[in-house]
Amino acid sequence: MAKAIYDVQVPNIGEVERALGDMRDKAPRAMKNAVNQTATRAKNMMIRQARLRYAVNSAGRRHLNALKVRNRATTQNPTAEIFISSRRNDLGDFQSNPSVPHMGRDWVLSPEFHTSRVLKKSPMEALTGGHTALGQASKGFLVKFDSGHVGMVQRLIGRPAANPKSTRWRSKNGVVEKLYTMSSPSASAMHSTVWREEVEPDSEIILQERLQHEVSKILTQAGRKTK
Structure with a gap:
């Protein structure tokens, strides 16, 4: 805090x-x-x-x-x-496109890349993923948590989630990967x-x-x- x-x-x-x-x-x-x-x-x-x-x-x-x-x-x-x-804050508290999560079967409605920005004077940037401090990460996407909070997250490639949900997407190796919240000011x-x-x-x-x-x-x- x-x-x-x-x-x-x-x-x-x-x-x-x-x-x-x-x-x-x-x-x-x-x-x-x-x-x-x-x-x-x-x-x-x-x-x-x-x-x-x-x-x-x-x-x-x-x-x-x-x-x-x-x-x-x-x-x-x-x-x-x-x-x-x-x-x-996480990036989900800032402007993004799309502005709502596409979860479950609605993932087909998502664009190739979500875009977002922190400063109004900055252009929207594609959240393409890549290397982070915690390792290789997927492209960014919005998700709605059980609390109701909507956050911008990435999957940490190859790192299994501590408490995976059966409904979560799995990698080709059958792993439910850990989610990493994309931070912002x-x-x-x-x-x-x-x-x-x-x-x-x-x-x-x-x-x-x-x-x-x-x-x-x-x-x-x-x-x-x-x-």
Whole structure:
């Protein structure tokens, strides 16, 4: 299970206190509000940018949407966390053609090669098989597991499955071969890339804008009370 945490926090508390002057005791409230607003916007930006960058299907989008704001900022601790805990993705969570498994007798409906891609800017690539870290593997194909999950897998040529099903395809030697799930970036890895390259710089700007807004609001309210 992969995890990732992204912090949103005020870089210089003293600047906020100086900006408030005699109202510096209101600084914790200003920072709390600004940080929580920034964290929410940053979370939404991360999900949006990840969906623009990665060619995820409906299952992949559900994993990306698991990103949450947790441990929101308080007046005692002006830091918020954006958090995700996700299982390793497989290629079945990304665009593929065909997009549904052809199992049992439906295998005749499958093309010679399935195609897939991880990045939207990349072309669809044929999953032709070949050598992997675990040995020689078949071409890739979609399969629906008993859990209901649809994954992109390969057969490891010549390696028997630990718990073979009688309904599974057998090689010419009568072997039910072990399935190997084709891996791809996890949701936490995708969000980490988007945070580092796109969202973190923007979130720093948003935080400064929200701090200025909160400081101005406090000073304006104080001015009204003195009139």
